[in-house]
Amino acid sequence: MKITGTHINYYFHCKRHLWFFAHHILMEHTSELVAIGKFISESTYERKQHELHFVEEDFEFVLDFFDKNTNTIHEIKKTNKMEELHIWQLKFYIYRLKELGFHNVKGIIDYPKLKRLIKVELTEKDEEKLNEVIKEIHLLVNQKKPPKVIRKSYCRKCSYFELCYV
Numbered sequence: 001m002k003i004t005g006t007h008i009n010y011y012f013h014c015k016r017h018l019w020f021f022a023h024h025i026l027m028e029h030t031s032e033l034v035a036i037g038k039f040i041s042e043s044t045y046e047r048k049q050h051e052l053h054f055v056e057e058d059f060e061f062v063l064d065f066f067d068k069n070t071n072t073i074h075e076i077k078k079t080n081k082m083e084e085l086h087i088w089q090l091k092f093y094i095y096r097l098k099e100l101g102f103h104n105v106k107g108i109i110d111y112p113k114l115k116r117l118i119k120v121e122l123t124e125k126d127e128e129k130l131n132e133v134i135k136e137i138h139l140l141v142n143q144k145k146p147p148k149v150i151r152k153s154y155c156r157k158c159s160y161f162e163l164c165y166v
């Protein structure tokens with residue numbers, strides 16, 4: 001399995017959601033776009049043109065825009081509802097680029113509607129955390145059963161709500 005930014009998103013959002021996604025479980029009445037997380041996709045622009053698409057043996061990720069002059073990844077998001085997830089997703093991209101030999105890469109999350117920019121950097125602690133997260137994602141996905149329902153208020157907006165709360 002190739003780990004993508006979406007896996008990282010779901011890891012921080014809901015591990016049960018991650019398991020459903022990794023097992024290609026889609027709700028019958030929902031499109032794939034909706035099933036990968038209405039709540040998350042509401043906060044993200046659909047990408048029209050991918051600037052950079054990285055495909056590795058164990059990872060795959062797409063950057064909205066990479067500014068070579070400033071060594072900065074730019075991610076554009078609609079809302080900051082899922083800000084922590086956006087930050088970890090960007091840290092994951094910086095982490096992968098570092099592994100691929102791109103050093104001192106920084107990130108900026110741009111919320112144009114909110115006129116807000118967030119600078120993101122990868123610390124040593126973040127790298128340790130991402131190493132653990134990646135190991136844990138593999139373990140979680142290999143579990144025979146999905147993790148338990150997390151019972152959060154945002155479950156109501158989740159595409160798997162009916163599956164989790166039957």
Ligand code: SF4
Nearest residue numbers: 014017150155158164
């Ligand atoms: S409904 Fe809640 S517990 Fe179920 S997958 Fe969605 S976020 Fe996770």
